[in-house]
Amino acid sequence: MLRGLDISDMLIIDRLELGFQPGLNVLTGETGAGKSILLDSLGFVLGWRGRADLVRQGAEQGEVTAWFDLPPGHPAHAVLEEAGLPAGDELILRRINTSDGRKTAWVNDRRCSGEVLRRLSETLVELHGQHDDRGLLNPRGHRAILDDYAGNARAIAKLREAWHALGAARKAAAAAAAEREAIAAEEEFLRHAVAELDKLDPEAGEEAALDTRRRQMQGAEKIRRDVVNAYELLGQGGAETAMGDALRWLDGVADKAEGALEGPLAALNRAMVELDEAMSGVADAIDGMSFDPYELEACEERLFAIRGLARKHDVQPDELAGCADTLRAKLDARDAGEAAQEGLEKAVRDAQALYDERATALTEKRCKAAAKLDKSVAAELAPLKMERAVFQTQLTEEPAGPEGRDAVSFTVATNPGAPAGPLGKIASGGELSRFLLALKVCLTQTQSGLTLIFDEIDRGVGGATADAVGRRLKALAAEGQVLVVTHSPQVAALGAHHWRVAKSVTKGMTTSTVTPLAAEERVDEVARMLAGDTITDAARAAAEALLNGQQGATTS
Numbered sequence: 416m417l418r419g420l421d422i423s424d425m426l427i428i429d430r431l432e433l434g435f436q437p438g439l440n441v442l443t444g445e446t447g448a449g450k451s452i453l454l455d456s457l458g459f460v461l462g463w464r465g466r467a468d469l470v471r472q473g474a475e476q477g478e479v480t481a482w483f484d485l486p487p488g489h490p491a492h493a494v495l496e497e498a499g500l501p502a503g504d505e506l507i508l509r510r511i512n513t514s515d516g517r518k519t520a521w522v523n524d525r526r527c528s529g530e531v532l533r534r535l536s537e538t539l540v541e542l543h544g545q546h547d548d549r550g551l552l553n554p555r556g557h558r559a560i561l562d563d564y565a566g567n568a569r570a571i572a573k574l575r576e577a578w579h580a581l582g583a584a585r586k587a588a589a590a591a592a593a594e595r596e597a598i599a600a601e602e603e604f605l606r607h608a609v610a611e612l613d614k615l616d617p618e619a620g621e622e623a624a625l626d627t628r629r630r631q632m633q634g635a636e637k638i639r640r641d642v643v644n645a646y647e648l649l650g651q652g653g654a655e656t657a658m659g660d661a662l663r664w665l666d667g668v669a670d671k672a673e674g675a676l677e678g679p680l681a682a683l684n685r686a687m688v689e690l691d692e693a694m695s696g697v698a699d700a701i702d703g704m705s706f707d708p709y710e711l712e713a714c715e716e717r718l719f720a721i722r723g724l725a726r727k728h729d730v731q732p733d734e735l736a737g738c739a740d741t742l743r744a745k746l747d748a749r750d751a752g753e754a755a756q757e758g759l760e761k762a763v764r765d766a767q768a769l770y771d772e773r774a775t776a777l778t779e780k781r782c783k784a785a786a787k788l789d790k791s792v793a794a795e796l797a798p799l800k801m802e803r804a805v806f807q808t809q810l811t812e813e814p815a816g817p818e819g820r821d822a823v824s825f826t827v828a829t830n831p832g833a834p835a836g837p838l839g840k841i842a843s844g845g846e847l848s849r850f851l852l853a854l855k856v857c858l859t860q861t862q863s864g865l866t867l868i869f870d871e872i873d874r875g876v877g878g879a880t881a882d883a884v885g886r887r888l889k890a891l892a893a894e895g896q897v898l899v900v901t902h903s904p905q906v907a908a909l910g911a912h913h914w915r916v917a918k919s920v921t922k923g924m925t926t927s928t929v930t931p932l933a934a935e936e937r938v939d940e941v942a943r944m945l946a947g948d949t950i951t952d953a954a955r956a957a958a959e960a961l962l963n964g965q966q967g968a969t970t971s
Contacts, residue, residue: 441910449927462532565784
């Protein structure tokens with residue numbers, strides 16, 4: 416509930432501080448007095464998009480503060496919590512507009528964005544007028560209005576769950592199908608690659624071992640001839656033969672040399688032993704260097720085959736065995752994918768069935784609520800002298816979405832047999848006002864916590880019709896708060912609280928003032944509304960009768 420509004424330096428308002436009350440609050444005044452400026456200022460502090468030139472001429476900045484009662488459970492608490500803003504039993508909004516167009520906003524003394532203000536405003540205030548495109552005249556919001564009226568929040572939440580589950584199931588099935596198609600496209604390559612790898616059957620470490628063996632064989636081929644030549648020089652006909660002959664010659668004359676040859680003979684014997692060991696080692700080396708030429712060819716072929724496959728699959732040679740397993744797993748996945756795909760497709764069908772079931776149930780609830788709303792609006796139109804008009808809530812099918820498959824629009828036909836059309840295009844100004852009021856009376860039964868503002872919604876009606884409009888506004892205000900900008904004396908007389916908006920010029924400066932009216936002052940204001948600028952005794956008497964009649968109707 417709006418409790419107060421403080422305005423400084425906005426358009427022709429110098430400084431105003433207004434305190435509002437529960438019930439029906441009426442604002443009256445001559446055309447151009449500044450009533451719309453109050454609504455512009457309230458819309459500014461609520462973050463609504465409106466006129467840009469709001470700062471009073473000559474002022475550096477304009478400022479508006481609004482404060483609201485915020486009982487526990489009010490929807491604004493959720494907005495404050497999500498935005499990380501402090502909350503309590505009072506909500507204070509403040510917004511400044513500098514002369515150069517910069518805007519700054521605070522919520523409970525914390526800086527915030529205009530978007531947060533707008534989200535808060537949706538829970539605090541609802542504006543209705545002949546040219547309002549934020550509320551009942553905006554077809555894009557009609558489905559949400561009908562759902563609020565029907566109490567469909569839980570059903571919509573369940574349907575939204577089903578929609579998201581359906582989307583997830585479709586995504587999983589599509590991804591699996593795409594993967595299967597990709598595998599199928601390369602199936603021939605995969606099967607060939609697996610067969611090729613299985614045939615080669617490479618092992619980890621094999622490439623390094625083959626490379627070592629190949630280098631050994633290539634090296635042995637180059638040095639074996641030199642080693643054999645060396646062996647031949649050491650063996651028979653070479654060093655061994657020469658040393659043997661020398662040893663025999665020396666041994667034959669040693670006893671005649673009186674010991675001079677004992678040392679040389681001993682050294683030769685040792686040399687013969689060393690030579691034998693050397694020859695044995697060289698012989699072993701020759702044996703080790705002996706290989707089948709075909710072995711080198713086979714070794715090279717396998718080594719090159721392993722390295723070639725590694726390059727082909729862009730892996731290290733030691734990773735080829737794992738590569739074969741990976742490719743084989745892809746083939747296995749394709750073979751198993753057909754059964755898995757069927758399971759995913761079944762999940763899509765099940766999710767679609769659940770969505771269809773819940774969407775159909777929601778459509779049925781909307782149809783029942785639409786019929787009920789149409790009947791309720793028709794009952795409200797009769798006292799407003801529009802008993803021949805027809806209001807209809809139309810449901811048409813639209814593409815499925817998270818909130819169902821229904822498009823909702825409010826249509827009217829002002830006379831029997833006349834074509835129905837959108838609410839804002841078919842009805843005239845006065846008719847539109849009454850349609851909006853009747854609709855709002857019906858819808859407000861399901862809403863709470865909103866301050867309702869009606870901007871000249873009684874335009875174009877008078878007499879008994881204006882009285883009926885006022886009584887419905889008063890009924891709306893019985894359990895909450897309604898602010899009405901009105902030119903109708905019948906409506907003004909029904910207000911529980913009355914303010915007069917007036918314009919004055921002081922020292923060449925035009926300013927607007929808002930004055931709360933006492934009982935006697937209300938008589939003069941209603942008389943002005945009845946008679947014009949010149950208030951006659953008859954007009955004053957009529958105003959007293961009108962006010963007394965409303966008070967009597969209130970107490971009876």
